[in-house]
Amino acid sequence: MTDRRTELADNLARVEERISMACAAAGRPREDVTLIVVTKTYPASDVRLLAELGVRHVAENRDQDAAPKAAECADLPLTWHFVGQLQTNKVRSVASYADFVHSVDRARLVTALSAAAVKAGRTLDCLIQVALDAESGEPGQRGERGGVAPGGVMELADALAAAEGVRPAGLMTVAPLVGTYAGRPRAAFERLMEISTGLRAAHPAANMVSAGMSADLDDAVAAGATHVRVGSAVLGVRPRLG
Ligand SMILES: *Cc1c(COP(=O)(O)O)cnc(C)c1O
Numbered sequence: 001m002t003d004r005r006t007e008l009a010d011n012l013a014r015v016e017e018r019i020s021m022a023c024a025a026a027g028r029p030r031e032d033v034t035l036i037v038v039t040k041t042y043p044a045s046d047v048r049l050l051a052e053l054g055v056r057h058v059a060e061n062r063d064q065d066a067a068p069k070a071a072e073c074a075d076l077p078l079t080w081h082f083v084g085q086l087q088t089n090k091v092r093s094v095a096s097y098a099d100f101v102h103s104v105d106r107a108r109l110v111t112a113l114s115a116a117a118v119k120a121g122r123t124l125d126c127l128i129q130v131a132l133d134a135e136s137g138e139p140g141q142r143g144e145r146g147g148v149a150p151g152g153v154m155e156l157a158d159a160l161a162a163a164e165g166v167r168p169a170g171l172m173t174v175a176p177l178v179g180t181y182a183g184r185p186r187a188a189f190e191r192l193m194e195i196s197t198g199l200r201a202a203h204p205a206a207n208m209v210s211a212g213m214s215a216d217l218d219d220a221v222a223a224g225a226t227h228v229r230v231g232s233a234v235l236g237v238r239p240r241l242g
Pocket residue numbers: 038040061083084174212213214215229230231232233242
């Protein structure tokens with residue numbers, strides 16, 4: 001059996017190769033795209049190995065798992081991203097370790113994150129999660145897996161810009177499993193880029209585009225994503241849904 005460090009190094013090299021090839025194909029410099037490794041369901045020991053292997057950005061989707069892991073890894077030079085659906089009662093904890101929150105999808109969350117960030121004396125970079133499966137719905141409608149309909153993005157960005165302790169950093173999406181974009185991740189990510197263009201016209205600093213996971217990171221890079229969130233391609237297939 002190969003040891004875990006070698007396994008992670010090999011997987012990282014393969015993902016790096018995919019990102020480089022997708023960048024080259026799209027005529028984008030490699031440094032345009034940041035790899036975020038999603039470590040959910042995997043132990044702090046893996047996070048430590050990843051840091052030793054040069055990973056600088058990690059993501060988690062459940063505060064119960066993320067908080068102790070971030071505490072155990074506090075000595076490492078890591079930036080923590082929170083990418084899961086977020087309940088307001090978890091916001092205070094998340095604001096204590098997360099640098100980026102990718103899942104802002106309602107005004108109530110902006111208020112809660114702002115209050116928690118101010119209390120913690122921190123500034124949180126917030127991405128608005130867009131539900132492309134709610135495309136034809138009412139503005140403010142949310143998708144199956146969280147996220148606000150495209151028509152609700154600007155209002156949330158304005159709220160983030162106006163609130164203390166938080167700032168609008170960009171957009172995030174998960175390729176929809178249902179609706180017009182089901183099975184069409186490239187089209188979904190291109191739609192996200194259009195929404196990003198509109199957002200950046202009003203909030204130029206909100207230029208992050210977080211899109212693409214293990215299965216579709218190539219499509220996301222082709223469409224223009226600045227951040228890809230990769231879990232299983234680096235750590236292995238998760239034993240349970242996370
Ligand atoms: C789990 C997760 C990922 C990573 O998914 P993989 O398919 O394992 O690469 C990315 N984004 C979010 C929001 C996730 O929950």
